[in-house]
Amino acid sequence: MNRFLKAIGIATLLGVLTAMGAVFFAGQASAAGQICEQYGSTSIQSGRYIVQNNRWGTSSTQCITPTTSGFTVDQADGSVATNGAPKSYPSVYYGCHYGNCSTNGDILSPNGLQASSSAFSRISTSVSMTYPSSGTYDASYDIWFNKSQPTATTGQNDGAELMVWLNHTGSIQPIGSKVGTASIAGATWDVWYGSSGWNVISYVRQQPTSSASFSVASFWSDVVSRGYGSTSWYLTSIQAGFEPWVGGAGLAVTNFSVTTDGATPPPTSNPPTSNPPTSNPPTSNPPSGSGCSASLRVDSTWQGGFQATVTVTNNGSSAISGWRTAFSLPSGASISNLWNGTATTSGSSVTVTNASYNGNVAAKGSTTYGFTGNGTAPSGATPTCSPS
Structure with a gap:
């Protein structure tokens, strides 16, 4: 300026x-x-x-x-x-x-x-x-x-x-x-x-x-x-x-x-990193020899809101071309913004599928998406994951 x-x-x-x-x-x-x-x-x-x-x-x-x-x-x-x-x-x-x-x-x-x-x-x-x-x-x-x-x-x-x-x-x-x-x-x-x-x-x-x-x-x-x-x-x-x-x-x-078409662009593949992770450890469904697993980490919380990151890991021996995760939010919580994925919600249930650019995950590789929300943070939430 x-x-x-x-x-x-x-x-x-x-x-x-x-x-x-x-x-x-x-x-x-x-x-x-x-x-x-x-x-x-x-x-x-x-x-x-x-x-x-x-x-x-x-x-x-x-x-x-x-x-x-x-x-x-x-x-x-x-x-x-x-x-x-x-x-x-x-x-x-x-x-x-x-x-x-x-x-x-x-x-x-x-x-x-x-x-x-x-x-x-x-x-x-x-x-x-x-x-x-x-x-x-x-x-x-x-x-x-x-x-x-x-x-x-x-x-x-x-x-x-x-x-x-x-x-x-x-x-x-x-x-x-x-x-x-x-x-x-x-x-x-x-x-x-x-x-x-x-x-x-x-x-x-x-x-x-x-x-x-x-x-x-x-x-x-x-x-x-x-x-x-x-x-x-x-x-x-x-x-x-x-x-x-x-x-x-x-x-x-x-x-x-x-x-200029009414769409809000995502913040890119780099999720916000200015706030250190809280003491909430990542929670995930147990890895298996094939398919994928997901872990959720609450990065930061403030009065009335939170920010979290989900890591999607390919546990298999070959690449996957798409993925889908699901988890539940606490009662009354909602997602206000999500990047590196597409979310659909039904009540407290949230399903997130890959974006067009991060569906391909190499064997033993991983990718992430992040979101901010209103209400109580989903500390302890255990996402499920499946290839799509």
Whole structure:
């Protein structure tokens, strides 16, 4: 995100935009190469997304390497005071940012999408991230809205900046002050509001995670209900990345996607790993000489919810081409989000079959799926498994 306005003030906007534009487009890099230019960027997936270095708050070196589905921060020198603005916002995005627009199937380029449109309600996004063991940063979405229909050359949006913090370290906090809480996308969030010449609404996840999937409308409807936005405003970009204050090398977006057909994309084959497993040991049906077995581990719990991982193991001497597991949830519990599988439920009974990409499991090999849920965690649940 370009929060340089917060540091230099609106008065110098014109000069900064002029200077930034010269660097921004001159700093284009190939998808295969490292980007160290201050505002360097490149497209991935044939132009569907753009990866940007966006080092706006420091003169220290920052370098990122784009991947086919995100990027890795290779170098992030220097630090800034944790009671002020961050160093940068290395990120991957869909849409338009200061005239730099994604193109492949992008319904936001170049004129945005009004939040009152039926197409807006069908936009969903997913991200998976990995975090280093040190540094001070937040891992967040930055979703931008303009009050009027923008053009391809629109710079700073004047409506709202919707931030979704999945994780943060150290003493940092969003702009403004906490104004409440919200239950969205299967999690509880602290809601913060501030202003930087535009509304900044930040949703800070009470239980940190490294993976998320949600519809943009689910957060925006809450913003509108609080009076901080309007359905007449235009969505211009969906960005995911990191705001580092201290360090930042090792931060990575391993997978980012946006869908526009109403489907919520899974967080990828990497389940969330930011919360250590609880003391609940995996439970499983006993392995046999053939077929498959499954074990369930509760990764983390919080008030009103939980996260769990199921491991499917092929016990046989030959590969299987598909699998099906079944287990029961505690009374009143439900699944809010599941990745790397397809779930069907009937009361407390849950059946999960493989996704299209992880049904083939080699002999003695294994695969996993994960889910978050509401209510009591299924500690002690014993899944059954059968090839399909």
